[in-house]
Amino acid sequence: MAPNVSDSDRAAGTVWQRAKGRPQDTINDQNNNDACQSGSSSNHCDQGASVPPTPFRARIRWPDLFAQLFVHGGFLIGLYYLVTFQAKFYTYLWTLGLVWATGIGITAGAHRLWSHKSYKARWPLRLLLMFLFTICGQRDAYTWAHDHRVHHKYSETDADPHNAKRGFFFAHVGWVFLTPHPEVVAKRKAIDMSDLEADPIVMLQRRYYLPLFALLVIGLPVLVPWYWWGEQLAVAFWVCFTFRFTTTLNIAFFVNSVAHMFGNKPYDRSISPVENLAVAIAAMGEGWHNYHHVFPWDYKTSELGSYLFNVTTGFIDCFARLGWAYDRKSVPPEVVARRAAKCGDGTRFLSDEYAHQDAVWGYGDQDIPKEDVDAIVRTQC
Numbered sequence: 001m002a003p004n005v006s007d008s009d010r011a012a013g014t015v016w017q018r019a020k021g022r023p024q025d026t027i028n029d030q031n032n033n034d035a036c037q038s039g040s041s042s043n044h045c046d047q048g049a050s051v052p053p054t055p056f057r058a059r060i061r062w063p064d065l066f067a068q069l070f071v072h073g074g075f076l077i078g079l080y081y082l083v084t085f086q087a088k089f090y091t092y093l094w095t096l097g098l099v100w101a102t103g104i105g106i107t108a109g110a111h112r113l114w115s116h117k118s119y120k121a122r123w124p125l126r127l128l129l130m131f132l133f134t135i136c137g138q139r140d141a142y143t144w145a146h147d148h149r150v151h152h153k154y155s156e157t158d159a160d161p162h163n164a165k166r167g168f169f170f171a172h173v174g175w176v177f178l179t180p181h182p183e184v185v186a187k188r189k190a191i192d193m194s195d196l197e198a199d200p201i202v203m204l205q206r207r208y209y210l211p212l213f214a215l216l217v218i219g220l221p222v223l224v225p226w227y228w229w230g231e232q233l234a235v236a237f238w239v240c241f242t243f244r245f246t247t248t249l250n251i252a253f254f255v256n257s258v259a260h261m262f263g264n265k266p267y268d269r270s271i272s273p274v275e276n277l278a279v280a281i282a283a284m285g286e287g288w289h290n291y292h293h294v295f296p297w298d299y300k301t302s303e304l305g306s307y308l309f310n311v312t313t314g315f316i317d318c319f320a321r322l323g324w325a326y327d328r329k330s331v332p333p334e335v336v337a338r339r340a341a342k343c344g345d346g347t348r349f350l351s352d353e354y355a356h357q358d359a360v361w362g363y364g365d366q367d368i369p370k371e372d373v374d375a376i377v378r379t380q381c
């Protein structure tokens with residue numbers, strides 16, 4: 001979804017750091033007072049005026065912008081090959097298969113497992129999810145989960161990396177090539193990532209991300225069609241790398257933009273995440289975003305009992321039968337119904353019998369993050 005924390009991030013963080021985390025207006029006031037106390041006799045000091053805080057202005061990170069221009073330009077070239085039927089039949093199947101299969105690495109892996117700990121997975125499943133996730137090319141799982149935790153905790157504030165209040169374009173892709181707000185940099189440091197630091201699969205992927213990117217994001221998708229069914233190398237590159245990569249990327253971006261803007265709010269009308277069927281279909285169950293922001297620990301990321309619009313839940317349940325996924329957290333239907341009645345916009349259409357009846361998690365579970373419980377208790381609608 002975006003590059004790693006870059007030098008310019010760090011630069012922005014340095015400015016913030018130098019001030020020991022104080023807000024900018026406090027820094028300016030302090031500088032002002034220091035100047036006055038050191039004997040300055042200007043009217044400025046006499047009047048006790050303070051310098052107005054400098055508003056944050058994002059700068060373009062040119063390498064990231066060029067990367068986005070390249071992959072989106074490459075998407076168009078790949079699309080041209082596809083619509084003019086210059087690609088071989090198996091290349092269509094391979095590309096479609098990769099988009100769907102590797103997307104599970106994002107939804108069941110980086111999102112529901114590594115960002116939210118909404119279920120637990122044994123190492124063979126974690127390895128499989130990491131393999132699929134890496135093929136998507138959306139940064140390493142640690143960085144992805146790190147930003148996603150910040151997004152949930154500080155949703156739609158200056159500290160939200162893709163704050164939808166800054167507009168559709170920023171939430172969709174602008175945040176990827178603009179310097180982050182100093183609040184994002186500061187809050188990233190406050191997020192506990194110790195669970196992922198203890199996961200060797202996560203840390204290995206982070207450590208060897210660049211060679212893995214070359215091998216699994218470009219090499220494997222491009223060389224398989226070239227070697228196995230004689231696809232032209234150029235067609236394989238623009239279709240199976242840039243077209244495929246950018247398709248998956250934009251589906252993920254839709255969750256940050258569309259699913260924060262266009263839809264209904266059955267569970268909390270006071271927040272901007274919404275339920276959006278189109279995003280749910282494209283992102284294999286990640287479009288039920290109003291529910292997800294209210295109950296982020298639910299491994300289903302929705303209330304649906306049906307797998308039709310939530311393929312990822314079907315995938316996790318399937319591996320739960322094998323014993324590779326376990327401790328799936330859910331929310332009791334009566335809690336959901338109560339919350340919807342209290343805070344929703346009245347559009348909850350599911351009756352409780354369609355919600356999962358085998359809920360294994362809810363209030364009183366020791367795994368509930370304390371801040372989540374506090375947030376629910378504090379909720380005023």
Ligand SMILES: [Zn+2]
Nearest residue numbers: 148152292296
């Ligand atoms: Zn989430």
Ligand SMILES: [Zn+2]
Nearest residue numbers: 255256273289
């Ligand atoms: Zn969100």
